[in-house]
Amino acid sequence: MKPTIESILQNHLNTIQAEVTMSAYTESFPGWMEKNAKPDFFRFCYTVKGEAWLDIQNNRHIMQPGTLYFLPAGTVQSFGTEGDEPFCRYWCHFRLELGDIHFMNSLQLPPFVHVKDMQMLQALFAKMNTTQRCDSITRVLRLKAILLELIAYYLDESHFKREIHNDSGLGVKWNDVLAYIEANLHENIQIDALARFAFLHPNYFITSFKNIMGCSPIQYVTNRRIELAKQLLMDTELPVASVAKQVGMQNHYLSRLFKRYTGITPVQYRRIGKHHDICSLDSTVTASKEENN
Known part of the structure; x- marks a missing residue:
């Protein structure tokens, strides 16, 4: 990657504005299904137990333990349990500024990455859930810090395409x-x-x-x-x-x-x-x- 392109990426990443709107740990039992959702927010979903299927952008994926999914805003998403075990996962919803949405989309990120340090990632989500319930004046700041850590982890693990395509600017x-x-x-x-x-x-x-x-x-x-x-x-x-x-x-x-x-x-x-x-x-x-x- 040319240093000048890296400069553009670095400046965008340094100024990214992200806000956690909701996070939780959820267990869904066999038979659970959510069809044709089209959220205007982004999602992270980290599977810790069981399996589920995911349909997004005309592709089907099996969400298995140890995988972290990144689901872009504005995409049609359908989910359902796979197999006889409960589907257990950490997840968070977050929003980006309009310019940051365009930037993230330009990176052409993969839909998921395999997590190497599962204990570390689970601890991040658990910390996010705990922070969400606190009433400290620094709550939003702490949530943002954890979210940025997740975004940085996903970018590093995805080896994203470091090019900016079809940008009129x-x-x-x-x-x-x-x-x-x-x-x-x-x-x-x-x-x-x-x-x-x-x-x-x-x-x-x-x-x-x-x-x-x-x-x-x-x-x-x-x-x-x-x-x-x-x-x-x-x-x-x-x-x-x-x-x-x-x-x-x-x-x-x-x-x-x-x-x-x-x-x-x-x-x-x-x-x-x-x-x-x-x-x-x-x-x-x-x-x-x-x-x-």
């Missing part, structure tokens, strides 16, 4: 635009130049870029420069001044911006990363001298 060659930014982080990147590169008026380019990436072009360039600086600090022995030059910044500006983003200086970041010693944060005298090199 991608009529502009965003991959080329982002590749240009990546190759020129050491230069003074101008909005007008990016707009010309994309064959768009600067004002329309800024709006389109923000719709695709979730942030302004300037913010994106700054984020990429900080990430490149982190990489250079970890992978090389370059002085901070040389790192700053390679990311298109003055030394003092990189140090100030880096600390604003991470809470520590570039030298402190390098020391912690290379030596894994949080106590190095206290070593400010040496760091201050090195920052001026």
